[in-house]
Amino acid sequence: xxxxxxxxxxxxxxxxxxxxxxxxxxxxxxxxxxxxxxxxxxxxxxxxxxxxxxxxxxxxxxxxxxxxxxxxxxxxxxxxxxxxxxxxxxxxxxxxxxxxxxxxxxxxxxxxxxxxxxxxxxxxxxxxxxxxxxxxxxxxxxxxxxxxxxxxxxxxxxxxxxxxxxxxxxxxxxxxxxxxxxxxxxxxxxxxxxxxxxxxxxxxxxxxxxxxxxxxxxxxxxxxxxxxxxxxxxxxxxxxxxxxxxxx
Numbered sequence: 001x002x003x004x005x006x007x008x009x010x011x012x013x014x015x016x017x018x019x020x021x022x023x024x025x026x027x028x029x030x031x032x033x034x035x036x037x038x039x040x041x042x043x044x045x046x047x048x049x050x051x052x053x054x055x056x057x058x059x060x061x062x063x064x065x066x067x068x069x070x071x072x073x074x075x076x077x078x079x080x081x082x083x084x085x086x087x088x089x090x091x092x093x094x095x096x097x098x099x100x101x102x103x104x105x106x107x108x109x110x111x112x113x114x115x116x117x118x119x120x121x122x123x124x125x126x127x128x129x130x131x132x133x134x135x136x137x138x139x140x141x142x143x144x145x146x147x148x149x150x151x152x153x154x155x156x157x158x159x160x161x162x163x164x165x166x167x168x169x170x171x172x173x174x175x176x177x178x179x180x181x182x183x184x185x186x187x188x189x190x191x192x193x194x195x196x197x198x199x200x201x202x203x204x205x206x207x208x209x210x211x212x213x214x215x216x217x218x219x220x221x222x223x224x225x226x227x228x229x230x231x232x233x234x235x236x237x238x239x240x241x242x243x244x245x246x247x248x
Contacts, residue, residue: 018045019198019239021052021102022184025130029180029245030056033097034124040096042086042113043104047073053100054078061096063089087112091120103131106163110171121248127175132186132239133164137195140227141235144220148199152216156207167242175246186239192231196224 026049030036036057041050044062046069053060054076063084064070070081084090086101086108099117101108117127134149136142163171190198199205200217208216217224225231 018048018201019132019135019186019188019237021049021186021241023052023055024184025241025243026052026056028183029126029128029243030098032178032180032245032247033126034122035097038096039098039100040089040091040120042089042099042101042117043107044073044081044102045069045104047076047079047081049100049102050074050079050081051076053098057098061089061091087116089116089120093119094122096120096125097122098126098128100128100130103164105129105131105168105171106160114172114174118248123248125248126178127246127248128243129168129173129245130183130241130243131164131168132241133167135198135237135239137228137235137237141195141224144224144227145199147223148216148220152219153202153204153208156204156211158203161204168244173244173246175248178245178247180243180245183241183243186241188237189234190237191234192225192228195228195235195237196221198237 038059038061039053039057041053041060041062044050044064045066047062050060050062051074058078060079061082062073062079063082063086065083065085067083070083073081082090086104099121101113105113114127121127135145137145188194196217200215205216228235
């Protein structure tokens with residue numbers, strides 16, 4: 001399967017504009033792992049989830065097929081980064097207590113990744129697949145968001161995006177489900193500039209720019225400013241997480 005690289009061309013912007021996962025997510029899940037010696041963060045991108053796993057595991061092996069993304073990853077003494085595909089990593093058999101993949105499963109050959117996860121997991125180890133879809137601020141800002149997402153960038157999303165919208169409901173999960181409780185939402189306090197940078201970092205926004213010669217944010221900029229109010233005022237941006245956890 002050919003690696004579908006939707007982010008290397010704007011990896012620095014992508015790294016700067018991604019929301020952070022709540023620390024409670026990693027703590028709640030790690031509590032169910034057989035031990036906390038090592039985990040594998042597959043499709044790690046710039047290492048957002050890797051940093052979260054590093055707070056609850058002794059060692060994290062973080063991989064991504066994009067060298068540009070790995071270059072943007074944040075260094076941490078417990079994280080070892082490598083440019084590798086999720087379908088074929090260099091870990092030994094039965095070598096990790098947890099395999100995580102955050103906001104990246106839909107880019108993989110899912111069956112091949114699941115086979116690799118089974119190979120590297122210790123008996124009783126966990127596989128964790130999670131992500132987030134659309135965000136919310138308030139009715140006025142969300143109305144502008146809807147125009148950007150549903151109209152302007154809609155033709156430029158890759159077909160795999162539908163799996164995020166469906167919260168991975170259509171993707172196989174051949175593992176014994178594990179209940180880890182209710183996950184807290186992702187939240188960021190952002191200024192208008194930070195929020196706009198996030199919207200402009202979408203892979204669909206990059207394709208729109210390439211096709212149209214300008215950012216889709218240019219089209220909605222005035223409406224977004226009116227909806228947001230004082231550009232320097234920080235607003236709470238919220239994403240609902242979807243998480244599925246299984247045991248090998």
